[in-house]
Amino acid sequence: MNIEEIRKDFPILNRGIIYMDSAATSLTPEPVLDAVLDYYRNYNANVGRGVYKLTQIASQKYEDAHKNVAKFIGTTANELIFTKNTTEGVNTVASGIGLKKGDKVVVSLWEHHSNLLPWIRAKKTLRIDLEVVKPNDAISEGDAKTQCALETSDFVDAIDKKTKIVAITHVSNALGSVLPVKEISKLCAENNALLLVDAAQSAPHLKIDVRDMGCDFLAFSGHKMLGPTGIGGLVIKEELMEELEPLTVGGGAVEDASFADYRLKQSYEKFESGTPNIAGAIGLSAAVAYLEGIGMEKVKAWEEKQGKRIIEELRELDNVEIYGYGSEAFEHGQRIGVVSFNVNGVNPTEVASRLDREAGITVRSGHHCCIPLMNYLGLGSEGTVRSSVYLYNTEAEVEKFLDLIRKISNS
Ligand SMILES: Cc1ncc(COP(=O)(O)O)c(C=O)c1O
Structure with a gap:
């Protein structure tokens, strides 16, 4: 290198x-800036809504961005939706999986507020049970306390048959420590619990293979991985696409509509109502190409x-x-x-x-x-x-x- x-x-x-300070936001390389400007300079048009050439170029580039970013994290375009950032990804899952009173949600002590507040809100409004996995009591003093270690064994008692979803960070933004998400995904599978991984700090730095990881949802932010601000991604396992309720509904997401009802599309478009961040997605695609190139x-x-x-x-x-x-x-x-x-x-x-x-x-x-x-x-x-x-x-x-x-x- x-x-x-x-x-x-x-x-x-x-x-x-x-x-x-790249954990807060990374710098943006010239090829990403070029890709963003190229859109605005040369084929600035809305996507998916027209027959003229410019919109077709923009739509194709936007679709390509879906494919490239999805491939970068080990999945395919039909499992990736573009979001604003990790925060929006987590909120989409927290509000869309149909949580109800008595469901249990498991998080860890390491969570960023963005993967904590949406679940605290669900606790307050829906009366779910929220369990926070903390380091073992026996090692919570002195040096061991500053290490703040969390291992798979710490999750064993928390994840049970009542658990609807485990929502954990892959890498702590405050400690730099990595959670054994693949091991934790096995505990989730044994208990029929869903797994959401907050990959805001891992996608920029580690090779992610979302399928190998075994999670159901994975959220990340473009601005931490050389991409523009205002664009991120949420991977949704294909079989969960239908049951997950989108955060917003509106233009671009519907198959059909009347004054009484609507039918949503059954693809990533279902979750991307309104004009998406086209330039951002194209920029993020250039960012992952840059990282892959290295x-x-x-x-x-x-x-x-x-x-x-x-x-x-x-x-x-x-x-x-x-x-x-x-x-x-x-x-x-x-x-x-x-x-x-x-x-x-x-x-x-x-x-x-x-x-x-x-x-x-x-x-x-x-x-x-x-x-x-x-x-x-x-x-x-x-x-x-x-x-x-x-x-x-x-x-x-x-x-x-x-x-x-x-x-x-x-x-
Ligand atoms: C681990 C982690 N999760 C979530 C977020 C939220 O990311 P964003 O502000 O891009 O939504 C951050 C940002 O610092 C983070 O580090």
């Missing part, structure tokens, strides 16, 4: 920044190398606390390059501000949309500092970041 060549595709990097294995290996260095160097600093698994977890597929930490006695927001002020390094600080997890870790809303690398970060950038953290931790 030639980082210097890759960096040429991200001219924003020439503006004196070291971008280490190879997800290479992307993963590069990030792991940088993530490992960050963890191992931070670990040398007496007054730095790291959250999530240690660097050995990379070897077991339990970690990605997102690193959450705190410098004792320095507010995480102050650390992030100093990184920005003194070296143009962008990292996130705060609760990372995981307030319950931060409370569990005893961090309140101050949260942590979070660095997140991607394919465009260099070793020299990581070194600069580490140098400054060393300085901050010594001052």
